[in-house]
Amino acid sequence: MNFDLILRIGTKLILPFILLFAIYVQFHGEYGPGGGFQAGVIVAAVIILIAITFGLNAAKRVAPRGLVERMVPLGVLIYAGTGIAGLLLGGNYLDYGVLLPEPVSGHLLGIFAVEIGVAVTVSSTMVALFYAFVERGS
Amino acid sequence: MESLINMVLLTLLAATTIAIVGQRSLLGVVILASVYSFLMASVMIVLDAVDVAMTEASVGAAISTVLLLGALHLTKTREEAPRHGRLLPLLLCAAVGAMLVWGTLVLPPFGTPDAVIHQHVVPRYINETVRETGSPNIVTAVLADYRGFDTLGETTVIFIAGIGVMLLLGGLRRRDRAQDSAAEDQR
Amino acid sequence: MEALLALVDHYNFVITIFLMVAGLYVVVARSNMVKKLIGLSIFQTSVYLLYLEPGKIIGGTAPIVDPKFTLYSNPLPHVLILTAIVVGVGTLALGLALVVRIHEAYGTTDDDDIADRNRDE
Numbered sequence: 001m002n003f004d005l006i007l008r009i010g011t012k013l014i015l016p017f018i019l020l021f022a023i024y025v026q027f028h029g030e031y032g033p034g035g036g037f038q039a040g041v042i043v044a045a046v047i048i049l050i051a052i053t054f055g056l057n058a059a060k061r062v063a064p065r066g067l068v069e070r071m072v073p074l075g076v077l078i079y080a081g082t083g084i085a086g087l088l089l090g091g092n093y094l095d096y097g098v099l100l101p102e103p104v105s106g107h108l109l110g111i112f113a114v115e116i117g118v119a120v121t122v123s124s125t126m127v128a129l130f131y132a133f134v135e136r137g138s
Numbered sequence: 139m140e141s142l143i144n145m146v147l148l149t150l151l152a153a154t155t156i157a158i159v160g161q162r163s164l165l166g167v168v169i170l171a172s173v174y175s176f177l178m179a180s181v182m183i184v185l186d187a188v189d190v191a192m193t194e195a196s197v198g199a200a201i202s203t204v205l206l207l208g209a210l211h212l213t214k215t216r217e218e219a220p221r222h223g224r225l226l227p228l229l230l231c232a233a234v235g236a237m238l239v240w241g242t243l244v245l246p247p248f249g250t251p252d253a254v255i256h257q258h259v260v261p262r263y264i265n266e267t268v269r270e271t272g273s274p275n276i277v278t279a280v281l282a283d284y285r286g287f288d289t290l291g292e293t294t295v296i297f298i299a300g301i302g303v304m305l306l307l308g309g310l311r312r313r314d315r316a317q318d319s320a321a322e323d324q325r
Numbered sequence: 326m327e328a329l330l331a332l333v334d335h336y337n338f339v340i341t342i343f344l345m346v347a348g349l350y351v352v353v354a355r356s357n358m359v360k361k362l363i364g365l366s367i368f369q370t371s372v373y374l375l376y377l378e379p380g381k382i383i384g385g386t387a388p389i390v391d392p393k394f395t396l397y398s399n400p401l402p403h404v405l406i407l408t409a410i411v412v413g414v415g416t417l418a419l420g421l422a423l424v425v426r427i428h429e430a431y432g433t434t435d436d437d438d439i440a441d442r443n444r445d446e
Contacts, residue, residue, distance in 0.1 A: 133208030249383030299415030
C-alpha cells in the first residue's frame with residue numbers, strides 16, 4: 001500500500017498532540033470545558049486517523065480488536081462500580097460524598113472515576129463501530 | 139450582538155439544510171451533514187454551551203461522518219428519484235411547522251434572563267456546585283454527580299448500541315464459529 | 326407589524342422548527358434509507374437547539390464558575406443535550422448497520438423497491 005508521504009508524516013507529527021489534547025480534556029474536565037465524552041471521542045478519532053492513513057492493520061496494532069471489545073463493558077463496570085463503592089461505604093448508590101472522609105474530595109474523586117468510565121466506554125465503542133463497518137467492507 | 143451572530147449562523151444552518159434536502163448524491167449529503175454539524179457547534183458556542191459544542195464538533199462532524207462514509211462504501215451512493223408525489227408530505231410538513239411556530243410565539247424571546255427556565259433548580263446548581271462538589275464546571279458536576287443516574291443509563295445505551303452494531307456487522311466472528319463447528323463435525 | 330416583530334423576536338424558534346420540519350420532510354418523502362437517517366439526525370439536532378436556545382442569557386457566560394463573572398447561562402439543558410448527542414451517534418450507527426444488512430439481503434437501500442419486492446412475492 002502506497003500512501004501519500006505528506007499525509008503520513010503530517011499524521012505522525014499531529015498524533016501526539018491530539019492524544020495530549022484528549023488527556024487534557026479528560027483530566028481538566030472539572031475546571032474547563034470537557035469531560036469523559038469529549039475525551040473518549042477524541043481518542044477514538046486518533047485510532048480512526050491511524051486507520052485511514054496507515055491502514056487498518058496499523059490501527060489494530062495500536063488498539064487490538066479484543067482489547068477494544070473488552071473495554072466497552074469495562075467502562076460501564078467502572079461507572080456502576082463507583083456507585084456500588086458508595087453503597088458499601090454506607091451511602092446511597094452513586095453518592096460520592098462517602099468515598100473519602102472529606103465530602104468535597106469524595107465528590108471530586110467520584111466525578112473523576114465516573115468520567116474515566118465514560119471515556120473508556122465511549123472511546124472503545126466508537127472504535128468498535130468503526131472496525132465493524134470497515135471489516136464488513138474488506 | 140450575540141443575537142445577531144446567532145441569527146446569521148441559524149440562517150446558514152437553514153441554507154445548509156435546504157441543500158441537504160435537495161442533494162441527490164449521497165456523498166454530497168454526507169459532506170453537507172458534516173458542514174451542518176460544524177455550524178451547529180458554532181451556534182452552540184454562541185449559546186454558551188461550550189461542552190456541548192465540543193461534543194457536537196467531535197461526534198457530529200467527525201465520527202458520524204466517518205460512520206456514514208463507511209456505510210456508503212458498503213451500499214449505493216446515489217439516491218433514486220422519488221416515485222410518489224411530493225405535495226402530500228410538503229402539505230403535512232407545512233401544517234406541522236405552522237402549528238409549532240404558532241405554539242412557540244408565547245415563549246419568552248431570545249436571551250431574557252427572567253424566563254421560567256432560569257428560576258427553578260438552576261440557581262441552586264450555580265450557587266452550590268463549587269461548595270458541594272469542588273468542581274467549577276457546573277456542567278460536569280451536574281452530569282457526573284447530581285444527575286449521575288442519567289449518565290449511567292446513557293453510558294449503558296452507548297454500550298448496547300455498540301453491542302448491537304457488532305452483532306449486526308460482525309461477520310468475521312460468525313465465519314470463525316462456522317469453521318469451528320465444521321471442524322467439530324469432522325471430528 | 327406586531328406579528329412581524331414577534332416573529333423577529335422568535336427567529337431562533339422559527340429556524341429551529343424549520344430544521345425540525347425539514348428533517349420530518351426527508352423522513353416522510355424520501356425513500357432512500359441513508360437519507361432518511363440523515364433527516365432523522367437533522368430532526369434530532371433541531372431538538373438540541375430547542376433545548377439550548379431558551380437557556381441562553383444575553384450577556385451571560387459559559388457555566389464555569391469564576392469569581393470574575395456573576396451571570397451564567399443555564400447549565401441544565403447543556404447536560405441533557407450532551408448525553409443526547411452521544412446517544413444520537415449510537416442510534417445512527419445502529420441504523421446504518423441495519424441499512425447495510427438490508428442492502429446485503431435485498432441489493433437496494435430504497436424503501437419503495439423493498440416494498441415492491443415484498444408485494445411481488
